[in-house]
Amino acid sequence: MLGLNPWLVSAVAGLGALLAAATLTEPLRRLALRRGYTDQPDARKAHDRPTPYLGGIAVAVATLGCAAAAALALPQDGATVGVLLACAALVAVLGLADDLRSLSIRARLGVEAAAAVTVVVWCGHPEVFGGWPDAVLAVGWILFTTNAFNLLDNMDGVVSTVTAVIAGFLCGAALAVGLTGIAAVMAALAGACAGFLFHNWHPARIFLGDAGSLFVGFLVSSVTVVLHRGDTAHSGFTSLLLITLVVTADTGLVMVARRRAGRPLLQGGRDHIAHRLRQLGLTVRQVTLVIGGFALMTCLAATLVMLRAFPGTVALITALTVTAVSGWLLLRVPVYTVPGADRTG
16 A cells, blocks of 8 residues: 555546546435525526535535545545545535525634634644744635635636646645645545536536535645645745635635625625626636636646746736736626626525
């Protein structure tokens, strides 16, 4: 078992998760339809027909099962992998509970915070200031990014595509630095999201739901923190920001737009990047490819920074400038004045 090739094990974990997610999703879709677990269309949502939302269970089960099996084959970092998977499973259960019976924001954040603290305390985190402020910053980063993924889940295939891209990059990065167990976890997550896309690609037959979006967001954000644990180099922080830039940019855009429009910050709406690109005339599939392509570019930039092939400061300034200019242009797209876009659900 110790002589197994980590690249091969990760590849098998990814392929296994892809097949498992693709297979499990259809029975879950039928179950959701029988039980009435569907996301109903309204003015704040992009879909126009009731759609089941238990797809996140397939992604979580496929990821956890294949990652756990890979961890047995690659015992390195076994404790870290165990904590990551256990906490991610807890967040998935939290999301499922929210799907079936809406939970309060306080309850959701409480469970998410407990899981994030466990990961940071047990698995480590980057060092910026030294001491406990670094742990607080890491927990805050995980909480913000987890819920940013949840907000990004507003159009067919977007979160699944973005997660597959980011997880694939993180798998390669973990393998490059010898974190083989974490690499297998990310390979499984990438594969599970790719398998789910067979059902979630437009027109989607099933959604991730909170169980899925919170699960993938928590696992990605936790691994970015663990991957840079103990890192004090500027390049480490830069790559961490670049990896999930597309997700944080969407949340930032929405917060700025709602603040300027005097709308409640936590109220759902069709004012995300995806909706604005649709207003510009792109199809749903084109929107998914554009957002996924942006995630791919920022991950490639993060790779160059981590390999010291490109200056971190230049990469970060360039990426933030492009993001800021793109955000400013997208803010000019009228989403609150189109029919139905400014109504509450």
